[in-house]
Amino acid sequence: MNTAALHEKLISAARRQDPDKRVPYAFEKRIMALIASRAVADRWVVWSSGLWRAAVSCVAVAVVFGAAVLLLPSSANSSKDLSQDFENTLLASVDQPDNSSMP
Amino acid sequence: MEKPEAELITAVLKGDSASFEPLIRKYSPRVFATARRYARRDSEVEDIVQEVWLKAFDKLKTFRSEAPFEHWLMRMTVRICYDFLRGHQRNREASFSEISEPEEDWLDRFVADPSSAAEDAEAAKLLIGRVLERLSPPARLVIQLLEIEDRSVKEIAKITGWSMPLVKVRAFRARAEMRKILTRMTQEKYL
Numbered sequence: 001m002n003t004a005a006l007h008e009k010l011i012s013a014a015r016r017q018d019p020d021k022r023v024p025y026a027f028e029k030r031i032m033a034l035i036a037s038r039a040v041a042d043r044w045v046v047w048s049s050g051l052w053r054a055a056v057s058c059v060a061v062a063v064v065f066g067a068a069v070l071l072l073p074s075s076a077n078s079s080k081d082l083s084q085d086f087e088n089t090l091l092a093s094v095d096q097p098d099n100s101s102m103p
Numbered sequence: 104m105e106k107p108e109a110e111l112i113t114a115v116l117k118g119d120s121a122s123f124e125p126l127i128r129k130y131s132p133r134v135f136a137t138a139r140r141y142a143r144r145d146s147e148v149e150d151i152v153q154e155v156w157l158k159a160f161d162k163l164k165t166f167r168s169e170a171p172f173e174h175w176l177m178r179m180t181v182r183i184c185y186d187f188l189r190g191h192q193r194n195r196e197a198s199f200s201e202i203s204e205p206e207e208d209w210l211d212r213f214v215a216d217p218s219s220a221a222e223d224a225e226a227a228k229l230l231i232g233r234v235l236e237r238l239s240p241p242a243r244l245v246i247q248l249l250e251i252e253d254r255s256v257k258e259i260a261k262i263t264g265w266s267m268p269l270v271k272v273r274a275f276r277a278r279a280e281m282r283k284i285l286t287r288m289t290q291e292k293y294l
Contacts, residue, residue, distance in 0.1 A: 003282050003285040003289065006217075006285050007281060007282060007285060009213065009217065009220060010227060011231070011250045012222045012230040012233075013223065013228055013230070013231050015221045017228055019137075019139070019166065020136060020139045021132035021133065022135065023131045023132055026106070027131055027149075028127035028128045031153065032127070035157070035160055038157075039120070044130070074287075076224070092274070099142075
């Protein structure tokens with residue numbers, strides 16, 4: 001069989017086919033609805049990605065400060081008991097002896 | 104009366120997405136006609152066209168208004184159809200044993216006397232559809248654009264993003280691939 005002739009014949013059969021231009025009913029509405037729904041979804045994506053970024057930076061700051069507290073040597077004059085220091089500071093005015101009443 | 108196309112595009116780019124709807128209404132028939140050349144099932148065709156429009160909406164800012172919107176859109180359509188072909192190569196290895204009776208009759212008539220087999224017969228259209236389904240995606244795209252739609256090598260290069268020498272090489276290979284498929288088809292039927 002002459003395949004070259006068959007090739008030509010079939011190609012010209014394909015050329016004669018009318019393009020089918022039918023569009024499903026309200027197809028443009030469907031696309032517009034999809035575009036609108038994607039826009040709403042995009043807003044949520046932007047919001048949640050912002051939240052995630054904020055969370056990541058908070059964790060990073062906490063890690064840096066935690067490491068600093070653990071690794072940096074404490075200064076010589078700092079007390080070992082922070083709660084005691086806090087209490088002393090708070091009650092300093094009460095503990096002070098009242099000099100004005102002295103003769 | 105509808106706004107001119109350029110105004111609609113500018114409005115969409117400024118955030119008025121409703122202005123995109125007249126563009127979809129105007130160009131969907133052409134996009135559907137193109138998609139039907141590469142996909143058979145209605146659901147697949149609709150998926151392709153949907154992807155074309157969503158991508159067109161997303162990429163509208165890359166559209167340069169020196170060229171017509173239709174050309175830009177059709178280039179995108181053909182590329183999405185090509186991606187579809189690459190993802191759906193299910194019928195390529197199928198045999199020709201399931202060709203219908205009218206198709207067999209048409210082939211018999213062609214073998215007896217090539218001029219007696221009408222080109223506009225429904226059987227011939229079905230047969231070329233089967234042959235095209237068996238081609239590799241690049242071969243099918245080239246045969247479609249070069250031989251069926253009668254486009255130039257330069258146009259095909261522009262549409263596909265391939266270089267002109269690559270289009271020529273792929274056209275040569277596509278014709279060889281099609282001859283091989285036709286030979287296999289006739290051998291399965293007559294030997």
